[in-house]
Amino acid sequence: MHSREDFRYEHCEETACWLQGRVRTPPTIAIICGSGLGLLADTLSNPQAFPYSEIPNFPTSTVPGHAGELVFGMLRGTSCVCMKGRFHVYEGYPLWKVTLPIRVFKLMGVKVLVVTNAAGSLCESYKTGDLMIIKDHINMPGLASLSPLTGPNDDRFGPRFPSLLDTYDNNLRSTALDIAHRLGHSELIHEGVYCMVGGPNFESVAEAKFLRILGADAVGMSTAPEAVVAKHCGMRVFGLSLITNCVVQVYEVEDFVDHNTVLEVSKWRSQILQDLITELVATIKHQEEDRQDME
Numbered sequence: 001m002h003s004r005e006d007f008r009y010e011h012c013e014e015t016a017c018w019l020q021g022r023v024r025t026p027p028t029i030a031i032i033c034g035s036g037l038g039l040l041a042d043t044l045s046n047p048q049a050f051p052y053s054e055i056p057n058f059p060t061s062t063v064p065g066h067a068g069e070l071v072f073g074m075l076r077g078t079s080c081v082c083m084k085g086r087f088h089v090y091e092g093y094p095l096w097k098v099t100l101p102i103r104v105f106k107l108m109g110v111k112v113l114v115v116t117n118a119a120g121s122l123c124e125s126y127k128t129g130d131l132m133i134i135k136d137h138i139n140m141p142g143l144a145s146l147s148p149l150t151g152p153n154d155d156r157f158g159p160r161f162p163s164l165l166d167t168y169d170n171n172l173r174s175t176a177l178d179i180a181h182r183l184g185h186s187e188l189i190h191e192g193v194y195c196m197v198g199g200p201n202f203e204s205v206a207e208a209k210f211l212r213i214l215g216a217d218a219v220g221m222s223t224a225p226e227a228v229v230a231k232h233c234g235m236r237v238f239g240l241s242l243i244t245n246c247v248v249q250v251y252e253v254e255d256f257v258d259h260n261t262v263l264e265v266s267k268w269r270s271q272i273l274q275d276l277i278t279e280l281v282a283t284i285k286h287q288e289e290d291r292q293d294m295e
């Protein structure tokens, strides 16, 4: 099912029902693990794992560092689902398929999406291994009409013209910032703007300079479509980038990046990212309980 006409609410429903029939506890938080960050999924207790190849309508992972498994389980008393590997446009998947899991999670009752990625820094003060809480994004493919919302709108998911104000939930951002300080990571935590490019090539020097001028602090090849779809269907979103490299913005420098470097830095910083997200999940649980009491 690759053409836009083939995409229907019913496909998401079919996938959600298939999973619901097998999963012990329906998840309230979904976590997308970026390149090399799948170890987070291994911290879930009482896990249930499903290879993407077994899940109806799911694409499969083709990128090293993206295992291709959906793992359900408990994290600090909260029922979560982790995508151990995500889908990218450069793999050849249409955007509605890249983001299909988000809509499936919505149908399963997920309230909050935590999205992580590996990204290159465009900001002079960020170092390799730092973390950036995403406060906003520039969706380069989206600006050129390559949006996951392109095509007929199904109002059961959300409105035709959604607002993207506060996509990266203000409250979750300040909570995460507090947690990072409390865990002793004040030196490496930042808040900034993530720019999504299509990839799979890394940026040219001229492109990197252009993105910096536009106001981007970090650049990567994912996340924005997932955040747009989550916001469209009414989820709260928290985004976190691990800075795996500093993007070269001057000529005659030999400091090029490759995917292996990205994976090595992800492995190196995995524990810190895990600790931060685990604490955040515990806090979200209390926030969601309070919200339910107020409804």
Ligand SMILES: O=P(O)(O)O[C@@H]1C[C@H](O)[C@@H](CO)O1
Residues within 6 Å of the ligand: 033, 034, 035, 063, 086, 088, 116, 117, 118, 119, 199, 220, 221, 222, 223, 258, 259, 262
């Ligand atoms: O899935 P994410 O966005 O974490 O992966 C980044 C972007 C490319 O897929 C890859 C480049 O090394 O890492």
